[in-house]
Amino acid sequence: MSSPPLQQPLHPVALAVEHLSVSFGRTRVIADLSFAVPAGKTMAIIGPNGSGKTVLFKALIGAVRAEGTIRWAPGTAIGYVPQKLDIERDLPLTGFDFLNAKADIAAAPRDAIPQTLARVDLPEAVARQPIGTLSGGQFQRLLLAFALMGRPSVLLFDEPTAGVDEPGEEGIYALFRRLQKAEGLTLLLISHELSLVYRYADTVLCLSRRHTCMGPPLEILTPERLQDVYGQPMKYHDHNDNA
Amino acid sequence: MITTTTPDASALLLALAGSAAAGLVGSVAVLRRMALASDAMSHVALPGVGLAILLHLNPVLGALAALCVGTLLIWAVEHKTRLPTEAIIGVVFSAALAIGSMLTSGDELLEALFGAPHTPGRTELLLGFAAAAVVTVFILRAQSRLVITLVSEDLAITAGIDVPRLNLLFLLAFSLTVALGLRYLGVLLMGSLIIIPAATAKHLARSLRSMRAIAVVTAMASTLIGTLAAPRLGLETGPLIITIAAGIFFVSLLKRTDR
Numbered sequence: 001m002s003s004p005p006l007q008q009p010l011h012p013v014a015l016a017v018e019h020l021s022v023s024f025g026r027t028r029v030i031a032d033l034s035f036a037v038p039a040g041k042t043m044a045i046i047g048p049n050g051s052g053k054t055v056l057f058k059a060l061i062g063a064v065r066a067e068g069t070i071r072w073a074p075g076t077a078i079g080y081v082p083q084k085l086d087i088e089r090d091l092p093l094t095g096f097d098f099l100n101a102k103a104d105i106a107a108a109p110r111d112a113i114p115q116t117l118a119r120v121d122l123p124e125a126v127a128r129q130p131i132g133t134l135s136g137g138q139f140q141r142l143l144l145a146f147a148l149m150g151r152p153s154v155l156l157f158d159e160p161t162a163g164v165d166e167p168g169e170e171g172i173y174a175l176f177r178r179l180q181k182a183e184g185l186t187l188l189l190i191s192h193e194l195s196l197v198y199r200y201a202d203t204v205l206c207l208s209r210r211h212t213c214m215g216p217p218l219e220i221l222t223p224e225r226l227q228d229v230y231g232q233p234m235k236y237h238d239h240n241d242n243a
Numbered sequence: 244m245i246t247t248t249t250p251d252a253s254a255l256l257l258a259l260a261g262s263a264a265a266g267l268v269g270s271v272a273v274l275r276r277m278a279l280a281s282d283a284m285s286h287v288a289l290p291g292v293g294l295a296i297l298l299h300l301n302p303v304l305g306a307l308a309a310l311c312v313g314t315l316l317i318w319a320v321e322h323k324t325r326l327p328t329e330a331i332i333g334v335v336f337s338a339a340l341a342i343g344s345m346l347t348s349g350d351e352l353l354e355a356l357f358g359a360p361h362t363p364g365r366t367e368l369l370l371g372f373a374a375a376a377v378v379t380v381f382i383l384r385a386q387s388r389l390v391i392t393l394v395s396e397d398l399a400i401t402a403g404i405d406v407p408r409l410n411l412l413f414l415l416a417f418s419l420t421v422a423l424g425l426r427y428l429g430v431l432l433m434g435s436l437i438i439i440p441a442a443t444a445k446h447l448a449r450s451l452r453s454m455r456a457i458a459v460v461t462a463m464a465s466t467l468i469g470t471l472a473a474p475r476l477g478l479e480t481g482p483l484i485i486t487i488a489a490g491i492f493f494v495s496l497l498k499r500t501d502r
Contacts, residue, residue, distance in 0.1 A: 063397050080401040085394065091274065092448040098394065101387035105402055130449055131394075143398075150402060 013073060014039040014154055014186040015060070020068035022052065022059050029055045030066075035205055035214055039073065039153075042180065042187040044201035044217075046194065048230050051207040053190045054083060057156050060188075076154055079147025081140065083158035083190070087132045095127030095134070095142050102149040116145045120175065140172060148179070155179075157189040161196075169193060173200050194221060194234060251362040254427070255470055260375035261423040262436060262466040266459035267382040268420045269441030271413065274454075275393050278438050279329065283336040284414075285421040285434030287313030290339050292355040292425070293346025302355065303367065306425045310418035313339060318411045358429030358481040367426075374423050378416045385409065390451065428481040436462055439488040443495045461491055 015037040022030040029052040037043045045053050059066040061080055072078075099113045117127055122141040126134065134142060140160060147155055160176075161169040173196050180187055191197050197204060197217060204220040206213045206229045213220060213229070226234040272278065288306035295305025313335050320331045347355055363371065382389075388409050392399040399406050417437070424433030440461035441454075448454035469484030476483070 058397065061397060061401050063400050078401045080398060082395060082397055087394070090445070092445055092450055092454045093274075093390065093394070094450045097390065097451040101390040102402060104387035105391070105404065146398065147401075156401075 012039045013037065013071075014041075014076065015073070015188075016069070016071045017060075018069040018071075020056075020059060020066055020070065022055050022064060022066045030059070030207075033068075033207075033212060037186060037188060037203070039186050040180070040184045041202040042176075042189065042200055043203045043205060044197040045188065045190045045205045045207060046192070046197060046229070047207035051209060053207055054158055056207065057158055057188075057190065060156065072154070077150055077152045079144075079150055079152030079155045081143045081147050081155070081157045081160055085139075085143075087139075089130075089132040091130060091132045093131055094129060095122070095131055095145075098131055098142065099127065099145060099149060102146050106150045108149055108151075112149060113145075116148050119148060119179070120145045121171070137172070141175075144172075144175070152185065154186045154188065157187070157191075159190055159192065161191070161193060169196065176200065194226070197221065253368055254361065254363055255467075257363060257368055257371045257375075258424075258427045258466050258470060259463050260372055261420070261427065261433075262462040263459050264375045264378040264382075264420045264423060265433070265437045266440050266444075266462035267379060267455060268417050269437040269439075269462070270444055270455050270458040271382060271389050271393075272417065272437060273441040273445050277329070278442065282434040282438055284313070284317070284332050284417065285430045285437070286336050286343070287339040287418075288421055288425060288430045289343025289355060290346055291343075292430070293343050297346060301367070303370075303422055303425050306355075306430065307419070307422040309339065310422055311415065314411075314414045314418045318407075318414055321410075322407055355425070355429055357432055357479065358425065358427050361426060363426065371423060374419050378420050378423070381412065381416050385412065386451075389413065428484065432481045432485050435485045436465070436488060439485065439492050440465065443488075443492040446492075446495050447498060461488065465491065 013036050017036070018034045020030055020033040021028065033056070035043075045056065047053055055064060057080070058064040060070060061078060096113065099116070102108070103110065103112055113127075114124060117124055120141040122138060122145060126138050127142065127145075131139065131142065144160075155176075157176075161172050176187060176189075177200060179185055189201075198221050201217055203214060204217050206220060206225070208229045208231075210228070213225065219225075223233065288310050291305035291307070291309025291312075292302045293305075294300075294309070295302045298305075317331050317335055320326065324331075343355075388399070388404045391402055392404060392406055392409055396406050399409075420437060421430060421433050424436060427433075428436060441458040443461050444454040444457035447457055465484050465488035469487050470480055472478075473480040473483045
């Protein structure tokens with residue numbers, strides 16, 4: 001798998017990755033990947049299952065061993081919203097317990113929790129329930145609140161709308177946009193929702209076993225490119241409904 | 244050997260302090276799905292008890308040393324191989340039980356497994372209370388980091404938590420708690436006092452604070468009632484304490500939860 005040349009962005013770089021490779025045993029999941037993400041921008045990562053999208057995130061946060069260079073801008077604080085968490089339904093842990101724990105280690109003031117819940121549109125009554133009983137959308141918002149409690153400069157979302165219905169998806173993406181505008185966050189998100197990627201991403205990074213490509217959505221999300229990346233025709237609707 | 248007299252007040256106080264620590268450690272162990280592993284891990288103390296008896300040393304010190312070595316071994320293997328903790332504990336536990344049975348025999352083995360009420364010396368009392376305080380302070384101070392890590396290790400990493408170090412400290416706190424209960428309950432029953440009250444609390448509680456409180460109160464109540472009732476009923480103290488804890492657990496199941 002070859003990687004695209006490192007682009008020279010006009011904005012300061014939030015993240016620069018050079019020649020990144022990740023292997024599990026003899027299986028190479030990511031090979032020689034290089035890219036950069038300008039500060040305050042949104043990069044979407046797309047690709048078929050097994051192309052290493054989640055592994056890339058895990059390498060970026062330091063949860064798996066990787067070769068190559070990962071450089072975050074000095075002072076970067078990362079907020080991470082994972083794809084799926086295996087939470088027992090009867091876990092005696094409320095949303096408030098979970099956020100209190102983050103507030104404690106992030107040395108955030110107590111009133112930060114209601115404020116953060118308001119920012120992610122999660123009612124306090126919902127956050128008082130055990131986290132195992134929350135719906136997919138409510139749990140995503142709780143994880144987002146958890147990420148925001150650490151005052152991050154970069155947010156990593158792994159399929160933020162998996163298990164969320166369509167109006168909920170729109171709501172979560174609109175929330176990202178609002179947060180990004182208000183706080184100048186850099187967003188990296190893995191998504192299969194190509195129409196939403198088209199609308200919200202500044203840059204798209206495609207990962208696949210065959211090759212990697214990167215560029216603005218208009219260049220990357222073409223039927224030919226997508227067929228090449230996914231190995232089959234992919235349909236989506238852009239904001240002009242002409243794709 | 245069945246004791247027919249109520250134990251010394253200082254011994255009871257130490258047992259209650261150990262029970263409180265057991266409730267706290269157990270509430271984390273159960274949430275981390277370490278219930279069976281934790282119970283097995285307590286048996287790692289056995290070879291240390293055997294060696295200490297052979298060398299005419301305090302069995303608690305021998306147990307503590309064996310638990311620390313076992314803990315470090317379990318942590319290191321887990322860290323190096325990424326095998327599940329339960330699998331590693333299973334292997335180390337079986338080996339420890341085998342070696343411990345060879346080194347200890349007869350009444351000594353029974354006492355190491357099931358404990359026996361006794362009057363602790365001044366040093367043992369001081370060390371015991373200090374160990375209970377260390378475990379309590381650790382669990383309360385590390386509570387936030389432990390909670391985040393049990394929900395997701397990846398979230399813990401991005402929150403700046405040193406997950407391997409935290410795991411090691413928790414396993415050491417667990418070992419210290421087992422050593423605390425060794426003389427009173429024995430290694431077999433102390434593992435149970437860590438797990439059973441916490442399992443009861445998990446069933447009843449809806450929040451972390453209530454789970455912790457229920458686990459501590461249940462562990463202390465079982466110890467208190469068991470200790471006071473055993474001489475009157477002519478029963479062994481340790482097994483009675485665990486029977487009471489298990490009884491509370493089964494009664495708690497009668498309460499329906501809405502989850």
